[in-house]
Amino acid sequence: MTAAVSRWMLAAALATAGVVAFSLRDQFDLPALEAAVGGLGAWGALAFAALFATGTVLFLPGSIFGLAGGALFGPFWGTAVNLAGGTLGATLAFLVARHLAADWVARRAGGRLKQVIEGVEAEGWRFVALVRLVPAVPFNIANYALGLTRIPLGQYVLATAISMLPGTAAYAWLGHAGRSALAGGDEAAIRYGLLGLAALAAIALLPRLIRRVLTRPAAAVPEWTEPAALAEAIAGSDPPTVIDVRSPDEFTGPLGHIPGAINLPVDALVADPGLTGAARDRPTVLVCLTDRRSSRAAAILLGAGHQRLTVLRGGMKGWNAAGLPVGGTTVPAEATPREKRA
Structure with missing residues (x-):
């Protein structure tokens, strides 16, 4: 089997899995996820992280897994499990895109597109962090798009994990708050919900802050x-x-x-x-x-x-x-x- 054939087979398999996952997206809710991992005991966290990673590769909404992780494992461990699953899924999507099309894009890119790619590669981990903190590009699409560049894998993984932490923690807090509210723990739910909303509000302000930093005129140097x-x-x-x-x-x-x-x-x-x-x-x-x-x-x-x-x-x-x-x-x-x- 040639490399080209293996790439086409991998692309077809991913496309098929993506279509199936999209058609079944309504079944990916908290009860379904809890039922899937609840009976696995100590292995439940690993299974959930694997599901999160798979969903990321197949373009399933990460917010579902983010809220579910907080509801199932609490704000602290939910953040850890969600971060592991999200980072793993982002890395797998990055590697898939690099294997399937990075060489082809490098050969065919020219003009303005080539300049953009070279600029992204020059920024490296800084561009990855910017994309994660300022989600102008949807998370799942960004994973594949960044895989088409020559950004080093280590820089990509580290910048992704660190930059995803604030948003991951916010969703875990909100998921835990929702679970507490359903269980009747109103006071705890309010506390956790406010913490999660505060974190999401801080993330929403990041684009303005980053624009201000990037556009601030440099101090004159003699x-x-x-x-x-x-x-x-x-x-x-x-x-x-x-x-x-x-x-x-x-x-x-x-x-x-x-x-x-x-x-x-x-x-x-x-x-x-x-x-x-x-x-x-x-x-x-x-x-x-x-x-x-x-x-x-x-x-x-x-x-x-x-x-x-x-x-x-x-x-x-x-x-x-x-x-x-x-x-x-x-x-x-x-x-x-x-x-x-x-």
Whole structure:
């Protein structure tokens, strides 16, 4: 039997089983599941997990199994059993799709589809987690669709199990609450039901939260320059403004300062970024003892609208270590005109 024939036979068997399962879907309710696993004793949990996995492969609604698991095994063990069955079913569907059609899709995909697949593969487990936490694509369809990519199996399984946990726990709590209500345990049912609904509400808010995180503009990051490059720029026809953010005592201390530098301590810049005045529109290099305070000052100034900021890597220690010239006379901050404010 050739590989192609075996693939077609597997696909036909799955399709047949799926049609049968869909036609009998009305019989997959809590009493039927309880009857199927209730008499198996300690093996009941394993049998239920296997049924859950089979149902996932055959496109049966996972919510039925999720609620039934909580009703049959309680909120804690129900979550564990449901997570095992759901993850196993998702993995089997992933492997089936990869075996049946991943190579064919890889050969035939082109244009926009190829770009999408490559983007998904580049994100790997992050995309899997996103699909699980933000169920824009139905769970059963996503399992097969992800199998058509080259996402590593280990990443897929781990991201699926972790990302399914909140929703799985919510359905188990709700299933247990419903079972308690039917048994007359009204107080417990209310408690478990509220917990389950709270978890589902939190999951419903995840898409908005994730969109906010993904669309949040990245914080501006200053560029860096080395002492030799800065010395060359200072000697050029359009030298940058050099702002030394150390204290005045350090500015005139043993390490000296870069000739022509302006002394604006970092605390003063934090309090009033406008002190830089006209330097806002010019290439500006920030300097301190090393580069920690200058990096902090750069973050403040970038937030205030400066666009052309550079931090001297290694600060005055690096400048001196490179044997570059230093000055010992303080240059007043007024050397840089301040912007007029009303």
